Amino acid sequence: MSPKVSDAYKEEKRAAILEGALHCFTEKGFQATKVEDIVRHLGMSKGAIYGYFASKEDMYIQMSNGRMDAMVQSLHEQFKNMPGATDRIRFLFGRFRNQSLDEIRKWMTFHLEFMLYASRQPALVDTLAAYSNKAIQLLREIFEEGKRTGECRQDLDENAATYLFWAVRDGLALQFLLDGEAADYGRYLNEAEQMVLRYIGNASS
Amino acid sequence: MSPKVSDAYKEEKRAAILEGALHCFTEKGFQATKVEDIVRHLGMSKGAIYGYFASKEDMYIQMSNGRMDAMVQSLHEQFKNMPGATDRIRFLFGRFRNQSLDEIRKWMTFHLEFMLYASRQPALVDTLAAYSNKAIQLLREIFEEGKRTGECRQDLDENAATYLFWAVRDGLALQFLLDGEAADYGRYLNEAEQMVLRYIGNASS
Amino acid sequence: MSPKVSDAYKEEKRAAILEGALHCFTEKGFQATKVEDIVRHLGMSKGAIYGYFASKEDMYIQMSNGRMDAMVQSLHEQFKNMPGATDRIRFLFGRFRNQSLDEIRKWMTFHLEFMLYASRQPALVDTLAAYSNKAIQLLREIFEEGKRTGECRQDLDENAATYLFWAVRDGLALQFLLDGEAADYGRYLNEAEQMVLRYIGNASS
Amino acid sequence: MSPKVSDAYKEEKRAAILEGALHCFTEKGFQATKVEDIVRHLGMSKGAIYGYFASKEDMYIQMSNGRMDAMVQSLHEQFKNMPGATDRIRFLFGRFRNQSLDEIRKWMTFHLEFMLYASRQPALVDTLAAYSNKAIQLLREIFEEGKRTGECRQDLDENAATYLFWAVRDGLALQFLLDGEAADYGRYLNEAEQMVLRYIGNASS
């Protein structure tokens, strides 16, 4: 009796729509993307979409939530069995390097735009803040542990370190948002890693 | 024959409109801001604006150009008689600290949104790239000189340093875009300064 | 997959819109007719029209092309099996007489206004000229044949005759554009026919 | 005490405005001509015009009245001492031939457009009809006299002749409204003259 197949089908379709919409939103921006664009890109009809999402904005929000969930989730997973502050930081930078610049750009573009959008919709700021906090928390724990284990200098301000970490990472992606070589981006990521490690480490490191 | 109102008056008005529009754009975003909003905020009539600007987009572009010109200009000016790479970096961070967080947010919000917008308008990407290059150039020169004078370590990649500098600065502003305490922001700026100086400096510094 | 409404339905609607718009354009003129007027007259919504026509101007142009096509087409058809220059001229005047004065007025009003409009739009002058040439050509062939068969005097200037024919016809409609009795119009048409026949014929006729 | 100079000056200015406006109206059409266009063409200010005319429409109407007055007036004058129907017809055609095709086009364009415009303004139709009647009357008198003197055939319908005369003349101008050679226009005018004379004359002529 349970319509499992149907449910699976629906979920698949939902995901497909989200993917198609993401493509359009990244390409043209949320406001400039017409429902017609999404529909044409997906080869479906206008009305169909409204069976899965209440509105264009609804798609945007669910899309953003999905992406942020996935990111936080994946970081948590991968940190499960990873010890050491330095290793974790290195691991994170490794992850950043392994993402193609194109992907970074897409994600950054999408994320920035959604951030600006959400910051103006009172109903969304809390969600946004929650995700932000999770990313902050994730890093702070690293630095806190690093100080306990002595990997980080004792006078390190773990909050500052956390913010600086994300600042460097987001800021670098920002510099490459519009153009720039992937090779340069990779090189600068390496330098950023050095800079951060030097900053958090003991004087001797 | 003589103009009814002086050129100075017109320029004043132009500036006033730009200021009012900036207020609205920062508050609600470019696309979400209706011409009606700007006009109401300024207490003028709808048509009046079109004597000064060709379109809403024209206002946006001129506004952006004006701000970027001013920024680049002011940096150039203040660097005239300032020697030493370290001093210049310190000076820049000082400047950053002296701007109120509110101002930073406004500027950052505006700039990010314009960047996203312009990146999708072929006619604007070049302008955007030009301004970006000026900021890059400004910093690169500092690090190049720093290496000449020995203030920076000889193996410093001045390009990397340049990008990292802006990444830290922009990235930090980004973390505080939606919320956060001014005090924290200031503290982290200090830390950022330490991080950067440590990164570019000689091992002994 | 199959269209919700048939192509025939769409074509019907297109024609209905064109007819409604024609009514309004003839009544108030193209520029003075608001899209709102057309829509109200047709009992449809504003947006609906834009599924069939790209703009108010597009409707105007297609309308004009349709009418001119139909006219040229119908004349060609009816000339297929009609011999003799005199008979053809008589046939044409018969046609003119059979059109109600009201129809003539509508068509003339529409055509004149479109002509004035199109003459100021570089993109339309060629189309206009093409239709005009077709009407000219149609008549010239009559007079050329008339000279071959001896129905027309040998020293007749077929170009002059062509232009005079249309001049008389259009000019007469022009005199009755604003007011005048249908009976008078019919009578003058008869006289016009005599005048033209006398002009093109042999001295003896 | 009488401000004669001032009055003359005003009248001069009024005429200048009318002339400038006529230029614009003929070039772009009444509705498409912006007050700004007229003002720029004349090198005066927007407000100035409203000291002489109540509105754009007012200019249009007065302009039309002026032109029609002048035309009717001039015909009347020149007919004062001219005897004979045939001579008068010849004289009229001579007048038509002496006008440059460019002038004809301007006048025709202006007149047609005003006619279409006025026909939709109840307040103007009477004025329009009055002028039309004057032109009709002028010609009818010629043919009436022609019948009295025997220059025209006795069974001539003077009303028909009148309408046909104007039809031929207006219709021919209409054919040349958009393009065509002045030489052709002149030739066809000659032919038109022959056609009309043949039509109104005795069988022997």
Added chain:
DNA sequence: CATGAATGAGCCTTCATTCAT
């Protein structure tokens, strides 16, 4: 009187959403 900046009603067009089929 002249000037031209300001006014603001008006209009074409767009596009998210609905709903009859």
Added chain:
DNA sequence: TATGAATGAAGGCTCATTCAT
């Protein structure tokens, strides 16, 4: 459920006219 034609509110821009200087 899917379709896509229809809806209609909304918004950028125009331009005849006014009026403070």
